Amino acid sequence: MRYFAALFAVSLICAISVAQTKKAPIEAIKQADLKRDLFRLADDYFRGREAGTLDELKASTWLAEEARKAGLEPAGDDGTYFQFFSLNRERISDRSTIKIGERSFNLWKDVVVYEPAFATVAAPIVFIENPDTVAEETVKGKVVALQFTPQGITDPRKTIAWRYSGFVVSAWARKLAAKGVKAILFVSDELAEQAWPRYAQYSNRGSYQIEGSLFPNRRLLKDIPIIWVRKEALGLVRTPGQRLDAQIYSESFTYPSVNVVAKVKGTDPALAKEYVLFSGHQDHDGVRNIEGVKDSIMNGADDNATVSVALLAIGRAFHQQPGKRSALFVWHGSEERGLFGSTWYAEHPTVPRESLVAVLNGDMIGMNAPDSAALLGVIPPHLNSSDLVKIALQENAKGPKFKLDTAWDKASHHEGWYFRSDHFPYAKKNIPAVFFSTLPHPLYHTPGDEAATINIEKLTRMTRWMYATGFAVANAANRPRLEPGFKLER
Ligand SMILES: [Zn+2]
Structure with missing residues (x-):
């Protein structure tokens, strides 16, 4: 109770003393609060907050309770802090069986099925060197096997094992499917082998979708299984007269995921009906037993407990001194599965x-060089509101003075x-949006x-920058305008 009484007293004093200037009580954002909350939300207790699991719900409940303690009002469905939505999940069933010759392969231990499919395959394997030049009559109706090859991939990311693997599979799968193959059997080379354990942990989860998804077509092939075995199986796969016998089943579920939504009402009777939305995601990638990783x-x-706790701190500052417009806080669920929340x-x-x-x-705001950061939504075609960007840049100049990256926002x-x-779905709806980040790291x-x-x-400092920007927008005479002719390249 003491905490609330003290906060109330402080908020009264602030309201009286700065009513004219509307100076943001930036010191309300405290390093100690951020540290305490970060160590709680990123603790093993929440088991990585994976979308569509009880762990995500547990983290959401914690966030809602912290928002309530911070004095934020519920702004989700039916007077609660929550907005539930349904995830559709499709994955390869454990009943699936895969045999090469006489050897049975264990799903996710020694074989990856790259994407959900339904298929019965009993066909000879043809091992090929070059998928581009192989004749249709050589592979039609057969299982085509090939080793991963960097051939034809010019992307600079090709040296990163898991990216390389993805590139190779997508480069060749559709071309081979067009030649009428029954199944595709990839065998790791040295680089793909490094990525194999990670793919085993990601592919076994299957694919996720929601109604209205912005990433609807992730599937490479329909019911032509893409099977990936480890390097040691090369000899077996290349044995003349070899066969593949596989039964691949998929199964689908509906899972709940959730957004946590809270608000602080604005002080101006007219402008309080408008909202500055502070956005982050609370989910991450859960528990994954990756071979060779303890x-x-x-x-x-960093991804994205930093912004989740930043939103709590910003909420406390708005509670202490609301803006003219209302502040809305959305901790999105299921970002990692495809920006679903x-x-x-x-x-x-x-x-x-x-x-x-x-x-x-905000997404990832606590790593890399202390004096550097990035603001995205600044360079056309991503620039969707010069008014909003101007305020964010002014607040950087007044406050943290980060050296701002100019490369990662480029369409190229x-x-x-x-x-x-999570700003992307809002920008798609023509809502002025910017993205604060300190960018990826090892x-x-x-x-x-x-x-x-x-x-x-x-x-x-990143939290204070987001807050100061939002506070300025909340108190500006006019709402930020959308950039004329704004159109994203995707
Ligand atoms: Zn993230």
């Missing part, structure tokens, strides 16, 4: 969509970073992304 919990401290909320907002004046999204950047976080999407590696001091 730690199995993907804690996602934000896609859902942008389609089914719990406040009128026209009332969302700006989206300030090979990572496509702009399209990989621990990105590994079990090593732990709270102890986060630069808390930098996290504090």
Whole structure:
């Protein structure tokens, strides 16, 4: 109770003393709060907060409770802090069987089935060297086998094992399917073999979708199984007269996922009907037993516990001194599975969509050089509101003075970073949106992304920058305008 009484007193004093200037109480964002919350949310207790699991729900409940303690009002469905939505999950069934010659292969231990499929295959294997030049009559109606090869891949990412593997599979699968093959059997080379354990852990989860997804067509082939065996199986696969016998089954489920939604009402009777939306995602990649990696919990401290706790801190500051416009906080679920929470909320907002004046999204804000950061949504065609960008840049100049990266926002950047976080579905709906990030790092999407590696001091400055930007937007005379002719390249 003491905490609340003190906060109330402080908020009264602030309201009286700065009513004229509307100066943001930036010191309300405290490094100690961010550190405490980060170590809690990125703790093993939440088991990596995987979308569509009880762990994600547990983390969401924790966030809602912290939002309530921070004085935020519920703004989800039916007077709660929650907005539930359904994930459709499809995966390879454990009943599937795969035999090469007389040897049975164990799913996810010595064979990966790359994507869900239904198929019965009993056919000879033809081992080929070059999928481009192989004649249709050589492979039609057969199982085509080939070793991974970098041939024909010019992308600079090809040296990263798991990316390379993905490139090779997608480069050849459709071409071979067009030649009428029954199944495709990839055998690792040295580089693909390094990625195999990771794919085994990702592919066994299957694929996820929601209604209205922005990434609807991830499947390479329909019911032509793509099977990937390890390097040691090369000799067996190449044995003359070899056969594949496989029964591949898939199964589908509906799982709940959830957005946590809270607000602080604005002080201006008219402008309070408009919202500045602070956005982040609370989910990460769960528990994955990857061969050769000791730690199995993907804690996602930078990605994206940093922004989840930043939103709590920003909420406390708004509670202490609300803006003229209302502040809305959405901790999206299922971002890692395909921006599903934000896609859902942008389609089914719990406040009128026209009332969302700006989206300030953050994803990964606590790593890399202490003086550097990135703001995306700044360079055309990603620039969707010069007004909003101007405010964000002014607040950087007044406050943290980060050296801002200018490469990762470019349409030509090979990572496509702009399209990989929760502002994107809102920008698609023509809502002014920017994306704060300190960009990826070697621990990105590994079990090593732990709270102890986060630069808390930098996290504090990033949080204050997001907050100051949002506070300025909340108090501006006019809402940020959409860029004339705004159209994303994807
Ligand atoms: Zn993320």
